Amino acid sequence: YPERLTYEGPDYVPEGIEVCEWQKTAEDYLEWEWDYKETQRALNLDFKHYLASLPRPDVERLAQPHLEAFNQQRAQQVGEAIDISSADLAFLAHLIRPNWHEHLPKTKSEEDKQAWETFKKQWPDHIQINLEGLKEVDGTLRVLAQDEKLRQEVQSIRAENMAVIRAAVGIHRADKKLDTLAKEIARVYEMAGLSNRSLTSAEDDQITRLWEQRQEIRATQGREVTSEAMKNQVREKLQHLIDRQRRRDYERGIVLTDQMQKIITELLPSLVKGQPALLVGETGGAKTALAEFISRTYFGKEAELISGYGDVNSYQIMGKMGFKNQESVFEPGPIPR
Structure with missing residues (x-):
């Protein structure tokens, strides 16, 4: 895993992971798989910087139990133990660096959750963020792997043109990641x-x-493309991925740019609590489309729109008294409803 569709071990699906039906495609699965690998790569880079910031005695303290286990195995083969004071830092780092995925929760038990939190909190904040990212990607892959039809589709694709799809998905995801990293750098400046x-x-x-x-x-982007013929196939597949994203944006009625996603993230806490939110912007700036998208996607309801033109009155908003079955009843407007 993530080369395999399912885990060895318990059939565990984490809580709080939701995948839309339109995301259950082989291409999406492969994109999440690529993200899984990239997150692990980012964790390894973060770990490298973290260890480089520590004094040598702290590194030796962290490596000591790992080196003892290593020396026990080594004694059975060559009999010569390695002294930690003379060991190379790169070697000690290799001993210390964890296999991140092995610490992910494998069940819904409190023990597993607590073990994960304990493992996560021993690292600096930026590593904790990527660990949570790894957990989310891992959970999404687990959810996708529950779909029998998707499993069959992915297995079929793997057998037919996996190399082309992997290369296209990798390039597509790499472009997105490069753009995200560039924005993060710009934000710091x-x-x-x-x-x-x-x-x-x-x-x-x-x-x-x-x-x-x-x-x-x-350095690794496009490395899987090994021939001119494959390059043409990858180019076609890459265009297919881009077109698919555009179709999704069209079907949703909104293009989820980084700025739009940021607005949604800021709005949701208030909306979940039932509090009002005010969107301000130029005409045609997708405010209405955003409201409809949030209502439909996050609350499962179609939005009810009220035009705030100059002649609108309280009856149209709050409701009015009317007659029904020869009785006077209150007919609520959109706000009370």
Whole structure:
């Protein structure tokens, strides 16, 4: 895993992971699979920077139990133990670095949840964020793997043209990731610029990490394309992925740009509590489309629109008295409804 569709071990699907029907495609599965690998790669880079920031004694303290286990195995073969004081830092880092996926919850038990939280909290904030990202991607893949039809489709595609699809999906996801990283770097510079100050050492480290991630993605992007014929096939598949995304945006009635997603994220806490929210913007700025999308996607209801023109009155908003079955009854407007 993630090369396999299902896990070895318990048939566990985490709580709180929802996948829309239109996301249950082989291409989507492969995109999530790619994201799984990229998140692990980001975690390894973050770990490398974290370890480099520690003094040598702290690194040795972390490596000590791992080295003892290593020396026990080594004693059975060559008999010579490695002294931690003379061990190379890269070797110690290799011993310390965890297999991130092995610590993900495998059941819904409180013990598993607590073990995950304990493991996560031992790391700096930026590693914790990526660990939560890994958990989300892992959960999504588990949910997708429950779909028998999807499993058969993916298995069929794997047998037919997996190399082309993998290459196209990888390039597509890499482009998205590169764009996201570029925006994160720009955001760090922007915050410093707004405060009219230079970058802090922590911000310098953050930018370095982000640039290294970009360089690593660029170095591997398109590496799976091994021939001119395959390049043409990948180009066609890549265009198919782009067209599919455009069709989805059209069907949803809204293009989910980063800015639009940010607005949704900021609105949802208030809306879930039943509190009002005000969207302000130019005519044609997709305010109505956004309201309809949120209502339909996050609350499962079609939005009821009220035009706020100059002659609107309280009856149209709050309701009015009327007659029904020869009785006077209150007919509620859209707000009380």
